[in-house]
Amino acid sequence: MATGPIGSVILGLYEQGMTASPAQRAALLAQAGGEKANATLGDADRAAWRILTRYFGPAQDAVLTCPSCGAEVEFTLPANFSPPEAETEADLTIQYKGAAITLRLPRLSDLQNGPFDPRKLAPDAHWTDPDFRKAAEAALMAADPALKCDLALSCAACDTDQTQVLDVTGFVWARIEQAARALVRDVAKLARFYGWSEAEITAMTPVRRAIYLREMDE
Template sequence: MSRVRPPGRGAEQRHRVRDLAEPALLLDAWDQASVAPVAGRGAVLVRLAGLCPDLDSALDLGVGECAALATLAHLRAFGREVAGVITCSSCGELLSAQVSLPAAEELVAAAAAGCREVAVGEFTVRAPTTRDLLAAAATPDRAYAVLLSRCVRRGDGSPVDPAQLTQEEAALLDEAAETITAATMTTLCVRCPACGEHVRAALDTAAVLWERVDIAAPALMEEVAVLARAFGWSEADLLAMPAARRAAYLERVET
């Protein structure tokens, strides 16, 4: 993995990244993402972080591009360090891994690659979008067929029927889709202490971003509840209060 540099301010300014850890925005993010389908949470958070003009645009991002922008939002709100768990493909051991997220400039470049298409024989393959994943999730028994019909076209522009593909064609199409998506994904890499195998896995940064929001928002709500009971202040007043001052008042309540 390349050496990680601190995120550049220029990249953040160009993308007008909003801080999802800012109290009022954090609760809005939790409100909206908690009721969204699991596959759509990353798009919701990317939009709220100011990295897309609206939700429709976020849903139409390639999943790798959405992951890159979710990583940028994570950098702004929660920093570079992320912990993950990988299962060793050789022996099944559960491994803990720590990764430093890429610099903002790298993420902006990755996101700018967009939802690219590649030619595979007579087919054209594009990376799936969040909207594609939601459509597939709506019919789980046909999820693979739905993704193929939406993301793969024959030379004449017609959709692909999975039943008409050979095993070799299906494998090539899967590999092409993974290659497109992987270009903008963050990777965990760790050596398994049990068997010595070097294990690599893509980090779902959209899911990681949601996990951080889902931890931080309830903790903030608990602070607000404690201070509101103690002092009678409104939620709006408490959310506008600097975090250090909220913490100081919490200490006085607890003592």
């Protein structure tokens, strides 16, 4: 049986993340999913995805904009979709122009103070050299493929097959926001009609709330 959202948890996450930056939301979701505040970005995405499937079930609908024609493409992610597991989380060594360069995986803390700066992963590396950058990105992706989750999509409007990158924590956050706002509307209706408190209403299962909402409309 699919477990529905636990109202108070969803509302709690929404409250904490509402005015936060995307990076802070990623950290919030990672911790809610059982990771440390300074998890690798791959672990953070996997933790956020666990939250999503725990509260909203295994299949997810999404809407992305087609880069070819601008239409909104609605699709359902496969039920077994999840960010892939890491091959390794240890530091990586890459050979570049005869030198061995040590690289670590990006972490949540790398995003907290302004835009991501790759020099944090290897301070002395040649990040301005596009060939080095390419080699470093390939090594990072091989170590943790969740750093870039590609989705193969087909646009019904213009019939183009395309690959889009899924922003995992952004996607999970959007789902939480949508659920929290719907929940607040339900709480307002039920509180007015039955006189219950927010705590009482959000502790109910979604099915139980739906039963009472339906009775109100009878």
